[in-house]
Amino acid sequence: MGRATLKDVAEAAGVHPSTASRALNPATRSVVSAKTAARVLAAAQRLEYQPHLLARSLRTNRTMTVGMVIPDVENPLFGPIIAGVEERLANDGFSLLITNTQQPSDEDVEAVVRTLIDRRVDGLIMATAHRQDPVIQELVDESVAVVLVNRTTEGIPVGAVLGDDHAGIGLAINHLVELGHRRIGHVAGPATLSTGFARRQSFVAWMQGAGLDPTAIEEADWYQVDPGYRAASSLLDRNPDLQAIVAANDLIALGCYRAAAERGRRVGESISITGYNDVPFMEFVQPALTSVRIPYRRLGVEAAGLLLSVLTGPTEDRRAVSLRLPPTLAVRASTSAPG
Amino acid sequence: MGRATLKDVAEAAGVHPSTASRALNPATRSVVSAKTAARVLAAAQRLEYQPHLLARSLRTNRTMTVGMVIPDVENPLFGPIIAGVEERLANDGFSLLITNTQQPSDEDVEAVVRTLIDRRVDGLIMATAHRQDPVIQELVDESVAVVLVNRTTEGIPVGAVLGDDHAGIGLAINHLVELGHRRIGHVAGPATLSTGFARRQSFVAWMQGAGLDPTAIEEADWYQVDPGYRAASSLLDRNPDLQAIVAANDLIALGCYRAAAERGRRVGESISITGYNDVPFMEFVQPALTSVRIPYRRLGVEAAGLLLSVLTGPTEDRRAVSLRLPPTLAVRASTSAPG
DNA sequence: GGTCGCATGACAAACGTTTGCTGAGCCGTG
DNA sequence: CACGGCTCAGCAAACGTTTGTCATGCGACC
Numbered sequence: 001m002g003r004a005t006l007k008d009v010a011e012a013a014g015v016h017p018s019t020a021s022r023a024l025n026p027a028t029r030s031v032v033s034a035k036t037a038a039r040v041l042a043a044a045q046r047l048e049y050q051p052h053l054l055a056r057s058l059r060t061n062r063t064m065t066v067g068m069v070i071p072d073v074e075n076p077l078f079g080p081i082i083a084g085v086e087e088r089l090a091n092d093g094f095s096l097l098i099t100n101t102q103q104p105s106d107e108d109v110e111a112v113v114r115t116l117i118d119r120r121v122d123g124l125i126m127a128t129a130h131r132q133d134p135v136i137q138e139l140v141d142e143s144v145a146v147v148l149v150n151r152t153t154e155g156i157p158v159g160a161v162l163g164d165d166h167a168g169i170g171l172a173i174n175h176l177v178e179l180g181h182r183r184i185g186h187v188a189g190p191a192t193l194s195t196g197f198a199r200r201q202s203f204v205a206w207m208q209g210a211g212l213d214p215t216a217i218e219e220a221d222w223y224q225v226d227p228g229y230r231a232a233s234s235l236l237d238r239n240p241d242l243q244a245i246v247a248a249n250d251l252i253a254l255g256c257y258r259a260a261a262e263r264g265r266r267v268g269e270s271i272s273i274t275g276y277n278d279v280p281f282m283e284f285v286q287p288a289l290t291s292v293r294i295p296y297r298r299l300g301v302e303a304a305g306l307l308l309s310v311l312t313g314p315t316e317d318r319r320a321v322s323l324r325l326p327p328t329l330a331v332r333a334s335t336s337a338p339g
Numbered sequence: 340m341g342r343a344t345l346k347d348v349a350e351a352a353g354v355h356p357s358t359a360s361r362a363l364n365p366a367t368r369s370v371v372s373a374k375t376a377a378r379v380l381a382a383a384q385r386l387e388y389q390p391h392l393l394a395r396s397l398r399t400n401r402t403m404t405v406g407m408v409i410p411d412v413e414n415p416l417f418g419p420i421i422a423g424v425e426e427r428l429a430n431d432g433f434s435l436l437i438t439n440t441q442q443p444s445d446e447d448v449e450a451v452v453r454t455l456i457d458r459r460v461d462g463l464i465m466a467t468a469h470r471q472d473p474v475i476q477e478l479v480d481e482s483v484a485v486v487l488v489n490r491t492t493e494g495i496p497v498g499a500v501l502g503d504d505h506a507g508i509g510l511a512i513n514h515l516v517e518l519g520h521r522r523i524g525h526v527a528g529p530a531t532l533s534t535g536f537a538r539r540q541s542f543v544a545w546m547q548g549a550g551l552d553p554t555a556i557e558e559a560d561w562y563q564v565d566p567g568y569r570a571a572s573s574l575l576d577r578n579p580d581l582q583a584i585v586a587a588n589d590l591i592a593l594g595c596y597r598a599a600a601e602r603g604r605r606v607g608e609s610i611s612i613t614g615y616n617d618v619p620f621m622e623f624v625q626p627a628l629t630s631v632r633i634p635y636r637r638l639g640v641e642a643a644g645l646l647l648s649v650l651t652g653p654t655e656d657r658r659a660v661s662l663r664l665p666p667t668l669a670v671r672a673s674t675s676a677p678g
Numbered sequence: 679g680g681t682c683g684c685a686t687g688a689c690a691a692a693c694g695t696t697t698g699c700t701g702a703g704c705c706g707t708g
Numbered sequence: 709c710a711c712g713g714c715t716c717a718g719c720a721a722a723c724g725t726t727t728g729t730c731a732t733g734c735g736a737c738c
Contacts, residue, residue: 058397120392370686395725
């Protein structure tokens with residue numbers, strides 16, 4: 001293992017450790033003669049020298065590590081995001097410290113953020129944002145480098161990389177309208193999350209834009225099947241003549257399936273349903289779910305890139321840049337022209 | 340933030356830094372008088388002292404960090420495992436450094452392992468094991484603390500926490516036999532992975548134990564839908580009278596669905612199919628998939644626990660303990676009594 | 679009352695880097 | 709020939725801890 005130390009290399013090359021350090025660092029190599037540099041490099045190679053990153057970090061105050069906070073690793077959504085972040089970071093020599101928090105309360109998030117900061121991460125990528133989020137406010141106040149991903153928060157100048165919810169809902173509604181639907185409802189996600197809130201607002205906007213009645217809305221209190229089922233049930237009971245439902249995410253859509261089935265509506269035939277996110281396996285559910293697909297991996301890549309630009313870029317160019325990536329629509333069997 | 344240093348605390352309490360250090364560390368606190376200890380603790384609290392973990396690690400040679408190597412974060416399998424590992428580690432004050440490797444070759448794994456070791460992780464949890472795995476061999480040779488999870492390797496004394504594949508396949512076969520099936524086939528996973536290999540062996544063993552012909556086997560070269568589809572196709576073509584298929588994992592099972600449908604067999608009616616892993620959404624596919632459920636979260640918890648016991652336990656009690664956790668069977672609509 | 683021992687806390691070294699400063703040597707120029 | 713400047717490399721401090729060793733002072737025992 002990396003047992004050889006810088007001092008060893010220096011001795012082997014017959015120079016002072018500081019000289020070895022400069023020779024090894026490409027940025028400072030020019031200050032050392034080509035001959036000694038070569039000698040040091042050779043020695044380092046021969047001894048299989050690996051710098052002690054902790055010692056370096058202690059000295060330089062940079063750990064080349066970023067922390068990521070995930071609200072729920074088990075949600076398949078985050079796999080691709082993590083993969084994207086990881087890939088982009090690795091590319092710049094950074095590592096990723098991931099922490100999960102089941103059903104995170106603000107205190108939980110606060111706690112894991114503390115452990116990350118204690119570990120001296122250079123920056124933070126947060127996937128846990130709420131529309132009102134004191135933890136993120138605090139981070140920004142303490143001016144730690146932070147970028148949000150997938151969800152955002154309100155009234156705080158902070159970078160974020162998101163899916164374009166407005167465009168996404170537009171895709172779903174336009175698709176349904178083109179199929180000939182007019183009476184379209186919405187099962188919204190939690191209004192405390194930027195995604196739930198934005199998708200709902202966009203639903204209303206697009207419906208009005210199409211000259212349709214946007215009032216058939218019910219909110220699921222969580223992005224899960226059961227809450228989706230309950231919300232869809234009351235939505236359908238209040239609006240029995242609904243031709244289609246735009247669900248705020250795929251799990252909610254599956255809840256809609258059940259509610260529809262219970263009421264004798266055949267999904268994809270006598271009622272159309274769209275999902276959101278297009279998580280894996282949605283092509284295998286019955287009927288296959290038409291869903292708005294978000295480029296999650298790219299979300300991760302861009303979020304990492306944004307953070308890196310803050311970290312390595314010119315100081316205080318920390319404008320709160322936000323990126324919205326365009327979704328696409330995966331059309332499947334759950335949507336069809338109205339009978 | 341944690342700007343106060345130990346020296347600051349010491350000064351505030353009117354003692355030497357070393358005394359402050361001992362007072363702050365519960366293990367050494369006894370060596371300091373109760374009065375000074377109290378004074379130091381108060382000062383620390385007042386200054387919001389947070390120890391500099393890097394400095395500590397540099398001195399103590401322990402980072403309280405473990406690294407985890409995942410072959411593919413996007414596979415929903417690993418979510419629960421990661422969550423379990425994280426939970427158990429956090430419980431002991433450890434953090435988790437996760438690295439992903441898309442379709443890992445040995446070199447890729449080697450590379451990410453290097454970055455983890457460079458970051459001085461105290462131990463490693465590997466989910467990437469192959470039956471023949473030079474990387475793991477190397478780690479063991481260099482006596483770094485490592486525990487395998489989900490998959491294992493052969494001929495290397497190393498701890499591992501696995502699902503009990505033999506029991507799992509037994510559950511599937513017994514279920515099918517009890518339903519009345521006799522002509523049962525197997526679509527195996529890659530023989531280079533311990534899971535693929537073990538499940539196949541267990542299939543043969545259980546079939547023979549039940550007095551049935553165990554020769555209808557085809558191997559999918561990867562745990563994915565398409566390879567599963569191809570293998571199932573040729574399996575069904577070679578054995579048109581098969582009544583049931585035991586698939587080596589859920590994705591392969593979905594491939595079997597397609598192959599069966601193409602041949603006019605209705606899954607859950609004229610042919611029964613079982614999956615393995617019971618990843619999310621298998622209850623929503625059509626027909627809902629009967630699948631062997633593995634306690635993945637517990638796999639993670641136990642793996643972390645095993646590693647921790649190696650790390651904090653008595654030195655050189657590093658017997659290569661292996662744990663096999665018992666699966667259960669989620670019976671759904673894809674299996675039924677033969678026509 | 680003297681010596682021993684123990685409890686307490688200070689001192690300093692060490693972990694492995696990076697980096698500002700200093701100084702030696704050399705070459706060229708006036 | 710002297711001096712200025714430039715290139716190169718060494719010295720030492722610093723990052724914030726932990727911990728072995730040592731000095732001090734006190735009480736207790738004989």
